[in-house]
Amino acid sequence: xxxxxxxxxxxxxxxxxxxxxxxxxxxxxxxxxxxxxxxxxxxxxxxxxxxxxxxxxxxxxxxxxxxxxxxxxxxxxxxxxxxxxxxxxxxxxxxxxxxxxxxxxxxxxxxxxxxxxxxxxxxxxxxxxxxxxxxxxxxxxxxxxxxxxxxxxxxxxxxxxxxxxxxxxxxxxxxxxxxxxxxxxxxxxxxxxxxxxxxxxxxxxxxxxxxxxxxxxxxxxxxxxxxxxxxxxxxxxxxxxxxxxxxxxxxxxxxxxxxxxxxxxxxxxxxxxxxxxxxxxxxxxxxxxxxxxxxxxxxxxxxxxxxxxxxxxxxxxxxxxxxxxxxxxxxxxxxxxxxxxxxxxxxxxxxxxxxxxxxxxxxxxxxxxxxxxxxxxxxxxxxxxxxxxxxxxxxxxxxxxxxxxxxxxxxxxxxxx
Amino acid sequence: xxxxxxxxxxxxxxxxxxxxxxxxxxxxxxxxxxxxxxxxxxxxxxxxxxxxxxxxxxxxxxxxxxxxxxxxxxxxxxxxxxxxxxxxxxxxxxxxxxxxxxxxxxxxxxxxxxxxxxxxxxxxxxxxxxxxxxxxxxxxxxxxxxxxxxxxxxxxxx
Numbered sequence: 332x333x334x335x336x337x338x339x340x341x342x343x344x345x346x347x348x349x350x351x352x353x354x355x356x357x358x359x360x361x362x363x364x365x366x367x368x369x370x371x372x373x374x375x376x377x378x379x380x381x382x383x384x385x386x387x388x389x390x391x392x393x394x395x396x397x398x399x400x401x402x403x404x405x406x407x408x409x410x411x412x413x414x415x416x417x418x419x420x421x422x423x424x425x426x427x428x429x430x431x432x433x434x435x436x437x438x439x440x441x442x443x444x445x446x447x448x449x450x451x452x453x454x455x456x457x458x459x460x461x462x463x464x465x466x467x468x469x470x471x472x473x474x475x476x477x478x479x480x481x482x483x484x485x486x487x488x489x490x491x492x493x494x495x496x497x498x499x500x501x502x503x504x505x506x507x508x509x510x511x512x513x514x515x516x517x518x519x520x521x522x523x524x525x526x527x528x529x530x531x532x533x534x535x536x537x538x539x540x541x542x543x544x545x546x547x548x549x550x551x552x553x554x555x556x557x558x559x560x561x562x563x564x565x566x567x568x569x570x571x572x573x574x575x576x577x578x579x580x581x582x583x584x585x586x587x588x589x590x591x592x593x594x595x596x597x598x599x600x601x602x603x604x605x606x607x608x609x610x611x612x613x614x615x616x617x618x619x620x621x622x623x624x625x626x627x628x629x630x631x632x633x634x635x636x637x638x639x640x641x642x643x644x645x646x647x648x649x650x651x652x653x654x655x656x657x658x659x660x661x662x663x664x665x666x667x668x669x670x671x672x673x674x675x676x677x678x679x680x681x682x683x684x685x686x687x688x689x690x691x692x693x694x695x696x697x698x699x700x701x702x703x704x705x706x707x708x709x710x711x712x713x714x715x716x717x718x719x720x721x722x723x724x725x726x727x728x729x730x731x732x733x734x735x736x737x738x739x740x741x742x743x744x745x746x747x748x
Numbered sequence: 749x750x751x752x753x754x755x756x757x758x759x760x761x762x763x764x765x766x767x768x769x770x771x772x773x774x775x776x777x778x779x780x781x782x783x784x785x786x787x788x789x790x791x792x793x794x795x796x797x798x799x800x801x802x803x804x805x806x807x808x809x810x811x812x813x814x815x816x817x818x819x820x821x822x823x824x825x826x827x828x829x830x831x832x833x834x835x836x837x838x839x840x841x842x843x844x845x846x847x848x849x850x851x852x853x854x855x856x857x858x859x860x861x862x863x864x865x866x867x868x869x870x871x872x873x874x875x876x877x878x879x880x881x882x883x884x885x886x887x888x889x890x891x892x893x894x895x896x897x898x899x900x901x902x903x904x905x906x
Contacts, residue, residue, distance in 0.1 A: 648817035650782060650804030659784075659822060662804040662899070666778035666817065672906045676782035678899030680802070684783065686900045721841070740837055741804050741820035 651741015783899015
């Protein structure tokens, strides 16, 4: 009897799990861990080269650590944590790194630890040698060239003004301002983020979000619109956060998740460098973090919060009418799917009827689509639809050339999967 | 023998569920309707003697086996007591349906039904859609077929 029950349970679970998988349903994933490598030392920077899938990272110590560590290539689901390192010339302890795919170099921000060559607020371009096939370290020398310095970064640090000039957040931005070539920089646990040209001119400054967090660590760029920040709630004080902000206003948190820590450890380990990874876990969008107090490289799922994984309409269904004082003047029914299939039936009362085959459709956001179609006579038409909610009066709209607008009755539903 | 019967049943269940899932993956059927209709014979609903309708709707039979969409019908006629013009608005969210062997589709869901004096929500609706008209069932009342008078109803592949 027990065996029979076990078999029934097994089959039921198998079928349920298989059906669930086949349904394409995915669970909300923002902030869940995708992969992790536990390393040694007091972690600091991390950068990611999507072409080689190598992670470049650093650590620091009271005497400085002038190496750049190379881990990967990144793989899934089991991470490749094989690590080698390259030395730097001059010998600089980098507190922040960011990959520049246009120049094929790393940008680095210095920790001016005594005995190292980094200048306060020093921003460098670093040419990294290939580490392919290298099994013993150092695997060559990375050449660092100072481009400019921002010694004021960190004057408002949560650690105090003595932390000024220790660059902790650095992100190369290939998209802003168009055509894109700038840097986002912050000092160690700083309250201000700088937007700089790659030549060192200040484009703008902004406070980091006061809540959650308040003290910034790492920075990375996410497309044309967003930045991700690492944050502490005070000097080495959790809760720690990973925060999404808009480049247009880095002082306001748009989304965040709590970075888990071990409060039994002194200090509790927290996030440092950040790096976006759109290739290793594709179609998921991931964020790599390095960690102070204990170097750990962790990939986090950004879910649909990443600009590159943002939710966009892929199909729409619905129908309704447009009515004036004389009654219905037009009605329609439609099923539209990106990139271009479906049908639109648009009927002008006592006028033309259009049987239109969709030729192109694209989501223009989570609730909007544009489409084009050819009618029964081969004539092209185009329109836009918007899902404002359920039922009449919710602001749903549908246009067919110059016809249409906000529905009087009916419904437009946009589907994102 | 019982063990063998059970194993066979379980296997058939698995195969059946596999077929059901993959049958849906063969293609997407859609129904898009925009137009007006005339009731083919006398129909009455909620105190309105119905004569005509306008409708707009789009329903997708998805590859994963789900059905979704909406159907809106504005039914027009006369108040059965006063004889004055009256309308009933049926706005349905479609959540189920079947594609029939004769090329028609039957879709179902729940609707908000609005008259001059009341609004009813969560009303079960079923619509039999053909390329020449719609037969609507609101609650337990099946209306006479609405014959397409203007516009078009498309039923076919996406």
